[in-house]
Amino acid sequence: MTGPHTDPAPGTGPAPGPDGAVPPGGEPGDGPVFSVRGLWKVFGPKAARVPGDPELAALGPDALRERTGCTAAVRDVSFDVRPGECFVVMGLSGSGKSTLVRCLTRLIEPTAGSLHMDGEDVLGMDRARLRELRRHRAAMVFQHFGLLPHRTVLDNIAYGLQIQGLPRAERRTRAAAMAAKVGLAGLEDRYPSQLSGGQQQRVGLARALAVDPEVLLFDEPFSALDPLIRRDMQEEVIRLRREEGRTMVFITHDLSEALRVGDRIALMRDGGIVQLGTPEEIVARPADDYVADFVRDVPREQVVTVRAAMRPATAEESAAGAALSPDTLVIDAIEAVTRTGGPVRVMDGARCLGVVDHAGLLAVVAGLAPGLAPGGTPDGSAGAAVAR
Numbered sequence: 001m002t003g004p005h006t007d008p009a010p011g012t013g014p015a016p017g018p019d020g021a022v023p024p025g026g027e028p029g030d031g032p033v034f035s036v037r038g039l040w041k042v043f044g045p046k047a048a049r050v051p052g053d054p055e056l057a058a059l060g061p062d063a064l065r066e067r068t069g070c071t072a073a074v075r076d077v078s079f080d081v082r083p084g085e086c087f088v089v090m091g092l093s094g095s096g097k098s099t100l101v102r103c104l105t106r107l108i109e110p111t112a113g114s115l116h117m118d119g120e121d122v123l124g125m126d127r128a129r130l131r132e133l134r135r136h137r138a139a140m141v142f143q144h145f146g147l148l149p150h151r152t153v154l155d156n157i158a159y160g161l162q163i164q165g166l167p168r169a170e171r172r173t174r175a176a177a178m179a180a181k182v183g184l185a186g187l188e189d190r191y192p193s194q195l196s197g198g199q200q201q202r203v204g205l206a207r208a209l210a211v212d213p214e215v216l217l218f219d220e221p222f223s224a225l226d227p228l229i230r231r232d233m234q235e236e237v238i239r240l241r242r243e244e245g246r247t248m249v250f251i252t253h254d255l256s257e258a259l260r261v262g263d264r265i266a267l268m269r270d271g272g273i274v275q276l277g278t279p280e281e282i283v284a285r286p287a288d289d290y291v292a293d294f295v296r297d298v299p300r301e302q303v304v305t306v307r308a309a310m311r312p313a314t315a316e317e318s319a320a321g322a323a324l325s326p327d328t329l330v331i332d333a334i335e336a337v338t339r340t341g342g343p344v345r346v347m348d349g350a351r352c353l354g355v356v357d358h359a360g361l362l363a364v365v366a367g368l369a370p371g372l373a374p375g376g377t378p379d380g381s382a383g384a385a386v387a388r
């Protein structure tokens, strides 16, 4: 099942992304970094029969376990990870996040479906090519850091480079640069046990970055950290993505973390993706009651833009007055509207899209704006997308 919340329909090769054709074998950077179609991972006896049997594939988790003894950890999932984005995989414990992300580099072998990286068929790779992918192209940052206790910070960071076979002097130079980049300068000669949790995770991050991978895969990297340090590390990730444009896949069960670091979020439940969208889309237009419940307590004004709050402008209103860009968050628009005392225009270049006023902004805060009902849209029509 590929619902409207997922990327375009599965095909035999990587399907075109939303922004155009993506031929298999295309140059890196042309299309999606990862292209996943109809992916399944079933654990249990004779797992392979489940995806191919419509009757079994349609069963819910409990019924499937009773009938077959199997668990569908990943269930017919399709999406693209676009170059330079932070793609968040979010869901409650057991929803399939880790299994899905491990399937991307075949640390876990998918049961069915197709998987391409830069147009190359990952499921068709031999062992040498897979090793190359894991060492050079996709680096993982783990929750429990995975540091080597008897190696110094510098040697831990350099570890991946050593595996790659880089000469010692070069890898130490590169490792020192990475240490500085993630705020570890001066701590290079310490051992992991002499570092705080946050510092240890910085080592994990530097080690992943040192191999200069095309994509970083984060498996709940910050969930063991206390809230302040965690926030620091989230800022670090946001900064790295902004400054380096590095593609990231980021697993978390924490909604506020997902909203903060994610360009797009895939929300998982029982192995499937229930909604895939920008933070604003997920908060402003949850696909169903499950998602609505998930995002119920999110301060909407910090995620939703004025597009969800505006109303049509009268001729007089659209002609002149203060203006905001359509990407302005409601929380910032509240300030602007309070300052001007009246409606403020939402301008896309020279075009007036509408106006926001007190009533529209308050409706977003209260969760009453038309765009905030499950499946609703700002203009009340079905299916319009919120740009970001």
Ligand SMILES: Nc1ncnc2c1ncn2[C@@H]1O[C@H](COP(=O)(O)OP(=O)(O)OP(=O)(O)O)[C@@H](O)[C@H]1O
Binding pocket: 043, 044, 071, 072, 073, 091, 092, 093, 094, 095, 096, 097, 098, 099, 100, 253
């Ligand atoms: N090796 C395995 N054998 C059998 N079932 C498994 C195996 N690994 C995972 N599962 C099951 O697959 C489902 C998804 O697990 P997964 O670890 O991917 O979830 P998760 O969302 O990452 O959870 P968490 O946030 O707790 O790490 C769960 O029901 C889990 O029990």
